[in-house]
Amino acid sequence: MQEKSYLVEREVWVENRLGIHARPASQILNLARQFEAEILLEKDGSVANARELLSVLALDCPQGTRLVVRAKGADARDAAHAMVQLFARKFGET
Amino acid sequence: MSATRVLTGIPASPGIVVGRARVVSDFGDLQATFRLLYTDRERQAEVRRFKEAVEQAQADLSRLRDRVAAEFPEHTHLLELHLLILTDQMLHDEPLRLIREENLNAEWALHRAYERVRELFSRIEDPYIRGRIQDVESVYRRLMGILIGQSPRRLIPTGDKVILVARDLSPAETTQMAGSGVVGFITERGGRTSHTAILAQSFEIPAVVGVDNAIKEIAPGEELILDGLSGRIILNPDQGVLERYRRRQAEFAAFREEVTTNAAEPATTPDGFATRVMANIELPEEVHLVGRYGADGVGLYRTEFLFLRLRHLPTEEELFEDYRKVVASLAPRLVTIRTLDIGGDKFLHRNDYVPEMNPALGLRAIRFCLRERDIFRRQLRAILRASAYGRVRVMFPLISSVQEVREAKALIEEVKGELRREGHPFDEEMPVGAMIEVPAAVTLCQMLAPEVDFFSIGTNDLIQYALAIDRGNKQVAAMYQPLHPAVLRMVLQVVTAAGVSGVPVAMCGEMAGDPLHLPILLGLGVAELSMNPLAIPVIKRVIRSITLAEAQAMASRVLEMVSVEEINDFANLFLKERFPEIYRFGSALAGI
Numbered sequence: 001m002q003e004k005s006y007l008v009e010r011e012v013w014v015e016n017r018l019g020i021h022a023r024p025a026s027q028i029l030n031l032a033r034q035f036e037a038e039i040l041l042e043k044d045g046s047v048a049n050a051r052e053l054l055s056v057l058a059l060d061c062p063q064g065t066r067l068v069v070r071a072k073g074a075d076a077r078d079a080a081h082a083m084v085q086l087f088a089r090k091f092g093e094t
Numbered sequence: 095m096s097a098t099r100v101l102t103g104i105p106a107s108p109g110i111v112v113g114r115a116r117v118v119s120d121f122g123d124l125q126a127t128f129r130l131l132y133t134d135r136e137r138q139a140e141v142r143r144f145k146e147a148v149e150q151a152q153a154d155l156s157r158l159r160d161r162v163a164a165e166f167p168e169h170t171h172l173l174e175l176h177l178l179i180l181t182d183q184m185l186h187d188e189p190l191r192l193i194r195e196e197n198l199n200a201e202w203a204l205h206r207a208y209e210r211v212r213e214l215f216s217r218i219e220d221p222y223i224r225g226r227i228q229d230v231e232s233v234y235r236r237l238m239g240i241l242i243g244q245s246p247r248r249l250i251p252t253g254d255k256v257i258l259v260a261r262d263l264s265p266a267e268t269t270q271m272a273g274s275g276v277v278g279f280i281t282e283r284g285g286r287t288s289h290t291a292i293l294a295q296s297f298e299i300p301a302v303v304g305v306d307n308a309i310k311e312i313a314p315g316e317e318l319i320l321d322g323l324s325g326r327i328i329l330n331p332d333q334g335v336l337e338r339y340r341r342r343q344a345e346f347a348a349f350r351e352e353v354t355t356n357a358a359e360p361a362t363t364p365d366g367f368a369t370r371v372m373a374n375i376e377l378p379e380e381v382h383l384v385g386r387y388g389a390d391g392v393g394l395y396r397t398e399f400l401f402l403r404l405r406h407l408p409t410e411e412e413l414f415e416d417y418r419k420v421v422a423s424l425a426p427r428l429v430t431i432r433t434l435d436i437g438g439d440k441f442l443h444r445n446d447y448v449p450e451m452n453p454a455l456g457l458r459a460i461r462f463c464l465r466e467r468d469i470f471r472r473q474l475r476a477i478l479r480a481s482a483y484g485r486v487r488v489m490f491p492l493i494s495s496v497q498e499v500r501e502a503k504a505l506i507e508e509v510k511g512e513l514r515r516e517g518h519p520f521d522e523e524m525p526v527g528a529m530i531e532v533p534a535a536v537t538l539c540q541m542l543a544p545e546v547d548f549f550s551i552g553t554n555d556l557i558q559y560a561l562a563i564d565r566g567n568k569q570v571a572a573m574y575q576p577l578h579p580a581v582l583r584m585v586l587q588v589v590t591a592a593g594v595s596g597v598p599v600a601m602c603g604e605m606a607g608d609p610l611h612l613p614i615l616l617g618l619g620v621a622e623l624s625m626n627p628l629a630i631p632v633i634k635r636v637i638r639s640i641t642l643a644e645a646q647a648m649a650s651r652v653l654e655m656v657s658v659e660e661i662n663d664f665a666n667l668f669l670k671e672r673f674p675e676i677y678r679f680g681s682a683l684a685g686i
Contacts, residue, residue, distance in 0.1 A: 017409075017412050017415075018222055019220055019222065020223065021222055021223050021226065022175050022226050022229065023171065023175075026174065026175060026178055029178060049183070051183075052182055052183040052184065053178050053179060053182045054179065054182045054183070054184045054185065054211055054214075055183065055184065057215075057218075057223055057226055058211075058214045058215060058217075058218060060217075060218040060219055060220055060223060060224075061220075061223070062219075062220040062222075062223070094411065094412065094415035094416075
């Protein structure tokens with residue numbers, strides 16, 4: 001039986017001081033791996049797959065960047081929610 | 095048999111090791127070969143070869159991470175990052191696609207994929223994020239090394255007693271040395287306070303940096319002695335030299351072991367004169383050294399790093415978070431925060447701040463802060479707010495008049511008022527101090543004393559200004575003499591004036607961490623010293639073994655001497671006779 005698939009979009013802001021550098025990018029990746037849903041991060045038309053560390057880094061997101069989280073799949077809602085939380089926690093940084 | 099040769103550099107991490115050179119040249123040597131694949135079998139073989147290389151790199155990195163985690167858990171993150179990069183789409187899936195679809199051999203496929211990542215990263219505007227290309231490159235080199243088979247584990251050679259020789263080493267590469275076969279390293283670039291040097295000290299891997307032409311001069315496989323105490327590298331040592339250094343090595347190990355015992359206990363002279371021995375810190379990584387080497391607190395927390403590292407002017411929150419972390423993690427120990435000690439040209443990109451002809455005499459430190467009050471207020475607010483999380487005191491660098499102290503204190507009062515209204519907690523009694531490092535401040539210290547809660551003599555600048563010596567100028571560097579009679583008289587003048595007002599005197603700067611100077615400084619009445627954390631155990635040991643009376647007698651004798659040579663001889667002789675071990679090794683730990 002085909003599971004129901006959702007498409008969820010959420011806006012997030014990069015609030016930590018150093019932006020999405022290596023550590024936040026690793027956290028994004030590790031979080032994305034916990035979900036079935038495909039999770040994309042979009043910045044001004046450029047898109048990175050949250051599971052791809054280097055693409056996420058190359059998106060170039062310093063502090064103050066606005067991103068759209070786009071999750072697609074059975075657990076898209078949970079995935080998008082978790083991603084929003086991670087950004088809101090500033091990746092545990094300042 | 096070739097002759098023994100000696101190279102010299104800057105001692106970056108103390109210790110002596112004997113080993114064989116492993117010269118890590120730049121990537122230019124690791125040329126990727128180009129070959130086209132014609133058959134399915136070839137393609138399958140190439141895919142397998144690539145996957146095996148990734149597996150080997152993964153195994154190497156994981157093993158390394160586990161080793162580092164056992165001893166230095168705070169340093170594993172770079173290795174974790176490299177593991178993630180190894181299986182990233184761009185550096186893993188893409189080369190596989192290039193092999194399968196474009197018939198490229200593994201090396202060239204990897205090379206193409208890496209070049210694309212590099213191109214992509216070069217367009218990143220944020221310098222901090224762009225800098226991560228270093229880590230991608232490190233993983234790329236590792237993987238390519240395995241594929242080429244030239245040197246399967248390029249940067250962490252196994253085997254015994256490898257001494258790494260490189261143009262430069264990144265902090266990531268230095269981290270990889272912990273627990274590997276590398277017993278020491280030599281680089282052409284870098285200084286004693288570089289990040290890499292600090293990591294080496296933290297791993298206790300001896301290192302010499304700033305060695306000109308090391309790569310050209312040292313042959314791969316050559317036997318050498320690395321003396322991280324003196325900064326000397328002895329190539330092709332003969333038996334006699336080897337034996338001498340082996341003895342020195344064993345003695346140093348025993349010495350280090352002995353001095354670090356009880357380092358955390360307070361240092362009081364046998365006749366009951368209690369001192370405080372504090373640490374100088376700058377980088378966040380150094381906080382753990384404070385506990386490790388038994389510092390009684392931080393006597394100098396340099397705050398320039400954040401201003402220099404960020405691409406923007408740090409916000410109050412950013413400053414506060416940094417200070418709070420340091421203060422809270424060291425509580426209840428005292429943390430002395432020095433306000434900004436640089437000029438605007440170092441971090442403000444404005445036309446009115448261009449590099450100065452003579453920055454040592456220019457608009458920097460307190461002068462700059464009083465000119466750019468918004469920046470100063472921001473830092474003062476952050477420092478005050480951090481004071482709620484532990485014990486903080488603040489000090490102003492480069493004070494040359496009473497007026498400057500008053501203006502700075504008035505700003506503190508204003509800022510306190512704001513914080514009160516905003517409901518931010520802070521320490522109402524936070525002590526405020528003046529750094530004494532300009533001769534004018536020495537002359538005025540009687541007038542400065544009633545204005546402040548403490549003095550801190552910054553010897554590096556004071557000696558430079560008092561003797562008119564630029565240490566960076568090789569023509570006169572030898573004339574930079576901490577025990578110069580003029581310098582000692584200045585110290586005495588400060589201590590005396592402060593004593594009248596009951597203001598405590600601290601000393602930070604390299605002079606404070608050298609066991610050679612210690613008895614004289616104690617005798618002059620300096621009761622608090624702040625230094626490179628590594629030097630602390632040695633200094634405490636000396637304090638515990640000489641009486642204040644003895645130190646005072648020394649100081650008065652020295653004050654009668656007219657030449658610095660005479661004073662140096664006297665101090666050296668004393669140290670040599672009373673503390674032969676410290677005489678031999680102590681200065682190296684002081685980081686001099």
